[in-house]
Amino acid sequence: MSVPGVIIDASNVAATRQRPWPFARVVDVRDAWLREHPEAGALAVVDASVRPVLGDRHLVEQAERAQWLEVHQGDADDRILALAKQFDAAIVSSDNFRYARREHPWLQGNDSRVWSVRRIRGRILFSPRQLGVATEEEIERDWQRKRAKAGLLSRDAEERFRCTSDAEACRRGGEVLLPRQVNKDGARWYCRSCGYEAVEIVAEPALPDGPVTGPVQVAVQHGYTFRHVIAVPAEGGLTLGRASRSRPGVTDVTEGLGRDEAAEISRTHLRIFLDDDGMPLAEHVPEPHQNVTFLNPDTDTLGRPRTGRLATAMPYALEDGDELQLGPGTVRLRISFGGGG
Numbered sequence: 246m247s248v249p250g251v252i253i254d255a256s257n258v259a260a261t262r263q264r265p266w267p268f269a270r271v272v273d274v275r276d277a278w279l280r281e282h283p284e285a286g287a288l289a290v291v292d293a294s295v296r297p298v299l300g301d302r303h304l305v306e307q308a309e310r311a312q313w314l315e316v317h318q319g320d321a322d323d324r325i326l327a328l329a330k331q332f333d334a335a336i337v338s339s340d341n342f343r344y345a346r347r348e349h350p351w352l353q354g355n356d357s358r359v360w361s362v363r364r365i366r367g368r369i370l371f372s373p374r375q376l377g378v379a380t381e382e383e384i385e386r387d388w389q390r391k392r393a394k395a396g397l398l399s400r401d402a403e404e405r406f407r408c409t410s411d412a413e414a415c416r417r418g419g420e421v422l423l424p425r426q427v428n429k430d431g432a433r434w435y436c437r438s439c440g441y442e443a444v445e446i447v448a449e450p451a452l453p454d455g456p457v458t459g460p461v462q463v464a465v466q467h468g469y470t471f472r473h474v475i476a477v478p479a480e481g482g483l484t485l486g487r488a489s490r491s492r493p494g495v496t497d498v499t500e501g502l503g504r505d506e507a508a509e510i511s512r513t514h515l516r517i518f519l520d521d522d523g524m525p526l527a528e529h530v531p532e533p534h535q536n537v538t539f540l541n542p543d544t545d546t547l548g549r550p551r552t553g554r555l556a557t558a559m560p561y562a563l564e565d566g567d568e569l570q571l572g573p574g575t576v577r578l579r580i581s582f583g584g585g586g
Contacts, residue, residue, distance in 0.1 A: 247285060247286035248285060248286060248332055249285060249286045249287055249288040249328065249332050249334050250282055250284065250285025250286060250287065250332070250334055250335065251278050251282065251285070251287045251288075251334055251335045251336070251337060251360075252287075252288055252289075252290060252325050252328045252329050252332075252334050252335070252336050252337070253271060253274060253275060253278075253287060253288070253289040253290070253336075253337045253338075254289075254290065254321070254322075254325055254336065254337060254338035254339075254340060255268075255271045255289040255290060255291035255295075255299075255314065255321075256291050256292070256295040256298075256321065257338045257339055257340060258270055258271050258274050258289075258337065258338075258362060259271050259291075259299060261522070264298055264300075265298055265299055265300030265301075266298055266299055266300060267299075267300050267301055268299045268300060268301040268302075268304045268305050268308075269301050269304060271289055271308075271314075272301075272304055272308070273369060274337060274362050274369060275287045275289060275313065277369040277371070278337065278371065281371070285334075286313070287313060288313055288314075288315060288328065288334075289308065289313060289314045289315070290314075290315045290317055290321050290324050290325050290328065291314065291315075291316055291317070291321055292316070292317050292318070292319065292320065292321035292324075293316055293317065293318050293407055293409070293444070294407070295321070296316050318407075318444050322340060322342065322345070323345070325338065326342065326345055326348075326349050326352075329358065330349060330351075334358070335358045335359070335360055336358060336359045336360065337359075337360050337361075337362055337371070338359060338360075338361075339361055339562070339564050341374075341376055341379075341564065341566075342359070342376075343376075343379045343383055343384055343387040344384065344387040344388040344390070344391045346379050346384050347384060352376060353376070353378050353379065354376065354377070354378055354543060354552065355373075355375045355376060355377065355540075355541065355542075355543075355552050355553045357374060357376045359373075359374040359376060360372065360373055360374060361373075361374055361562030361564070362562075363520040363521075363522075363524060363526055363560070363562050364520050364521040364522060365520050365521065365526075365560070366521065367521065370520075370560060372526070372559070372560060372561045372562045373561075374562070374564075375540035375541045375542075375553045375561065375567075376541060377541030377542065377543065377553065377568075378543050405421050405422065405423065405445070406421070406422040406423075406424075406426075406427050406434055406436075406443040406444060406445055407421055407422065407443060407444055408422060408436040408438070408439065408441055408443050409436075409441050409442050409443065409444060410436065410439050410441035415436060415438050415439035415441060422436060422443055426438075427443045459582060460476045460477070461476070461477040461517075461519065461523070461524075461525045461563075461580065461581075461582055462474050462475065462476050462477070462580075462581045462582075463475045463476075463477060463483065463485075463517060463578050463579070463580060464578070464579040464581065465498050465576065465577075465578060466576070466577040466578075466579065467501060467502060467575065467576060467577075468574070468575070468577070469577075472498075472500075472501065475496060477517055477518070477519060477525060479519055479523065481518070482516060482517055482518025482519060483496055483516065483517045483518070484496065484513055484515075484516050484530070485498050485514055485515045485516070485517065485571075485578070486498065486499075486510055486511050486512050486513045486514035486515065486530075487499050487507055487510055487511070487512050487514075489512075492512060492513065495512065495513055498510065498514075498571070498576050498578070499576065502575065502576075506572075506575050509536060509571075509572030509573060509575050510536060510571050510572050510575065510576055511530065511536040513530045514529075514530060514536060514538065514571055515527060515528070515529060515530060515538055515569065515571060515578075516528045516530055517563070517578075524562065524563075525562075525563040525580060526560040526561060526562055526563060527540065527555065527560070527561050527563055527569060528555075528558060528559065528560050528561070529555040529556065529557050529558070529559070530557075530558070531557045531558050535557070536571070536572055537554055537555075537571075537572065537573075538554070538555045538569060538570070538571055539552070539553045539554050539555065539569065539570040539574075540553045540555055540561055540563075540567060540568075540569055540570075541553050541567055541568055542554075542570055542574075544574070548574060549573050549574055550570050550573065550574050563580045564580070565580065565581060565582045566579070566580065566581070567579075567580045568580070
């Protein structure tokens with residue numbers, strides 16, 4: 246395989262509401278990326294705890310034989326970041342990797358090389374992630390949260406192992422094994438059921454979150470003052486701006502603002518809509534006045550956005566907790582997933 250130009254977070258891309266998660270989604274994303282970037286290879290990474298959840302086993306095995314899928318025994322996120330750093334590669338993932346910003350400062354800001362993937366009417370669309378700049382408090386909070394979620398084993402906990410076979414070759418394939426279920430030969434362990442090698446588990450990574458299961462909601466703020474919450478309809482989405490009788494399809498986000506502040510928001514300023522999987526996207530609507538929209542911007546000393554400006558008529562993927570700022574930060578929109586964290 247050629248040097249990878251992109252590292253695909255396979256479990257993140259494959260996750261759906263149903264199990265098993267279709268690995269065909271990962272294959273489609275890889276093929277779409279290579280059509281747009283044929284000059285370099287693509288490598289997908291999944292951790293061993295997720296592999297048994299993947300469907301399309303024949304495609305998983307083909308990818309492993311072709312060596313473009315790596316099944317990692319540790320934390321897949323850490324491996325993805327290490328490979329991206331090693332090869333100066335892009336990443337396809339909806340993760341914000343906030344916990345890793347100290348070790349990987351290139352993740353800070355909106356030039357991070359991280360991309361989201363969305364499916365719109367069957368077409369795969371990549372959009373650059375606007376990760377913003379995380380504070381030390383946010384980084385530490387997410388680091389602690391990740392450690393708790395991973396379920397790190399205490400020193401006195403019973404040893405645990407995982408058979409490296411799959412469920413088709415071994416009745417314990419992919420399962421967690423206790424010491425009585427493995428044989429030791431020197432420094433290596435083997436599953437008693439099938440004889441395949443077993444690896445010791447230092448941490449049991451949690452499965453990644455699946456797609457959105459509740460409504461996508463938009464909290465409207467004027468500066469830091471909360472105004473109201475709007476749910477994004479599954480059909481048609483939302484068009485946000487300055488409403489009037491002549492624009493009945495526009496949801497007003499300027500009520501309560503002064504005339505000059507309201508004028509910084511276009512009549513039809515922003516569209517938020519859902520993709521085939523129910524995941525949200527934002528699109529700055531073109532207008533003659535070209536008022537602006539920012540996603541997770543860095544701000545100046547006066548609190549005005551400096552980075553993360555959205556291009557006109559280009560869909561940008563939104564993730565839980567993202568913030569959009571309309572105009573010079575007059576109107577702020579906080580995105581949340583009703584069924585997620």
